[in-house]
Amino acid sequence: MEVHLADSRPSRKGPPEWFTGTVWINPVVEAPEPCRVMAVHVTxxxxxxxxxxxxxxxxxxxxxxxxxxxxxxxERPQVIRPGDTVWIAPGEEHWHGAGPDAAMVHLAVQERLDGRVADWLELVNDEDYRQTPL
Structure with a gap:
């Protein structure tokens, strides 16, 4: 058993290759092998x-x-609010983040496969980001 006390693990800034703007990532679950689950609190x-x-x-x-x-x-973006849960299927190309005028915090849960949890592609351009949401 491992107990991680609140604020015992440092926040890390999201790297500019993977994020536009300021993003803070805080680990929640980083289970060792053979477990695959990983969860992060992202601001x-x-x-x-x-x-x-x-x-x-x-x-x-x-x-x-x-x-x-x-x-x-x-597809056009969809607005998500507190209490909303989104399932993203394996291999589905997507992005997520805050709206233009408000911060957003979510819990992201995913599993590792062969040591990786994500495959990163190009940054989201302003035109895609600013589309009128559904």
Missing amino acids: FEPGARTAWHTHPLGQTLHVLSGTGLVAKRG
Whole structure:
């Protein structure tokens, strides 16, 4: 058994290759092999977002606070709010982040496959980000 006390693990800033804007990532679950689950608490400042990416075994997002956006490749973004849960299928190209005027915090849960939880693609351009949400 391992107990991680609150604030015992440092926040890390999301790398600019994977995120636009300021994003803070806090580990929640980083289970050792043979477990595959990984969960992070992610804070997006207004306008911040992920790059396009996929997950080999899918991903679940659960919004904790703020107003966010999530989009599948080729579709307009959808607004997500506290209490909303999003399932992203394995291999589905998508992005997620805060809306332009409000921060957003979500819990992201995914599993590792061959040591990786995500395959990162190009940054989301402003045109895709600013589309009128569904």
